[in-house]
Amino acid sequence: MTTARRIRGVTKETRWPWGAVRDPKHLFLEQSRIRLQPPMSPMPGDAPGRTDVQTITSWSVPVVWEGTFDPVLLDSLYQAKNLTIAATVFAVGKYIRFLKKFLETMEQHFFTGFNVHVFVFTDQPNKVPQVKMASGRQNNQFCHQPKTRQPPMLPMPGDAPGRTDVQTMTSWSVPVVWEGTFDPVLLDSLYQAKNLTIAATVFAVGKYIRFLKKFLETMEQHFFTGFNVHVFVFTDQPNEVPKVKMASGRQRTVKTVPTLNRWQDISASRMLLVLTLIEEELRDYADFIFCLDVDSEFHGRWGTESLGDLVGVLHPGYYKSDRSGFPYERRPISKAYMAPEEGDFYYCGGAFGGNLQEVERFCQTCSINFWDDRIKGIEAAWQEESHLNRYMWINKPSKVLSPEYLWQDFLARNPEIHLIRFSGIVKNYAEIRPNV
Template sequence: MASTGKYRQRDKQLSKLIYPQPSVLRPARRGVPVLTSWLAPIVWDETFNIDILNKQFQLQNATIGLSVFALKNYTVYLEQFLRSADTFFMVEHRVNYYVFTDQPHTVPHSSLRNGRKVITFQIPSFERPQDNAMQRMEVISVYSKQRLHEEVAYFVCSDVDVTFQHAVGVEILSPLFATLHLSFYRVIRDAFRYERRPKSQAYIPKDEGDFYYTGSLFGGSVAEIQRLTAACHQMIETDKSNNIEALWLDESYLNKYLLYHKPTKILSLEYMFNSKLAYERWASDHLDLFSLIRVAKILELPKQ
């Protein structure tokens, strides 16, 4: 009887939603992949109903964490990143912005939406940009284990040199999600820029691979992200002890992990778009990626 009362209480929180009945005979998007072979959805604009997703997500009463690393001159991107995220990221939901930086005084103190706050962590920076990039896995692994699991339900990891252009909501959330890399969309897998040296922990042979994922945006539950970052950090440390550094740094280790730990959701090119790379794809193989993009939700910014 107590269980029945609990479900009745939950039902009271739901309000009526009016929308067309779904039809499997009329897919929302044609011409793009919307499902992987392991039944993970590939998220494109118009493949979901955000009103339904928001209603379901609100039942969890959860907070989302969004992290960025702003080291050395990358602090110049912070203000634009936070301003655009506060406008377009997870509207109507609580968000903690986690800023990892070597210059805490550069973190903007602008006003945010209700239910949002910036939490700053000071971390060291290194002379080599490669070392700054590689430490991300270790730092997130440590902090997710120590405190993030007590503060947020989902954790999203983003590059700082990007800007949110349109709504990015709970449609991206799942236990483990990754984002397609624009440069390798519709490319045969032996042409992916995986690490090809067998001595590296990031090694993937040419006859393996599903997609090539960007390191610019990934996330999931705190528990899954802790497992991912801890595994990637361990691979990095093992390679370091053998004087090996993966070709594409933490992105190489991320792709190795995701090959054997399949993401439960994949974000399309709309969630990390780069006009320069899209033009390069058109020039190299005449693939018109612009025609596939209904809404470019996140844009990579030119390097300053």
């Protein structure tokens, strides 16, 4: 696999293996690159043994009690590996009073004879006691403060000129963005000083490739104009990707993926591919990412007013509905399950985004939950959209975008929709999907 380098204005192609999507364990481990290092030495038997307690789990791993291991033998096996053991402890507020005894007894009993690095997180670094540590052992202090998100978010500059006909604030006090609730000139001027890069992903697989040209052309006209934008096109037909002229500071990378026979598999695998993209390519330079459906077109500005840590878009079909009418996954066996009393809004799966850290966490969680369902032989009602709604119920978005940001062309335009920015086009699903 080759990875992209940031060369402005150049279209590049990267070939990615999609993997065997029907083997969830293999796919998740491969995409997430999970490794257990160093390899574990086996427990050296029950020595001298215990019969009065459970010493093995139902999945055949040891339950460790005094009398079930030989400490001298075990230490000799691991000391040859020159291991370093890290430990964390939080001593915040009045809990600082317990730290001295903790560190003193830790020095006497915790992995004695091994390299140990203790990290003390505290709001009172001057009160951390000085405890003598043996050779190969150390501690560091960290001032415990609320985590700063990167890049820091600028506040919405008020309701300018304001809206009274729609909900502009959620129950957890974050903005719902509508036309007329922000000053685009002021917002852009604030963010342009930060030299941001916005990444965007779009999947054009199978017959969906026909929608890509219009998507890219209208995106160039309306999506974060005047900012650095890097569009990643995932497709099984790289030679069919249209050549669309891009402005300075904007670029496109094509990533090749295999054809799949079920649109549900294409939808589900998107989360894993976005996760891998963030981990392997975007960390070093991108600030935000948006994941968008290809069978859509831009009609108006989509810009800095949409930036947030985690951003959801209200579904145009349900933004006026009561929670009881939302098409959540209702089977308790599914990881996407929503109880009747749960839910704030119904978000669409065709557009979501945020900063890299939050979108990475979101994609990872939804991927795990999807494959957990697959192992149980079930599929959530609306695949990734169902898992997205479950996630955003538990992890509230820091910004909610109105249905202006993903309308549906077959819907009549309601009076409160002053501007349609992005919309899904009318299409025949039976004709374009590999299965219905």
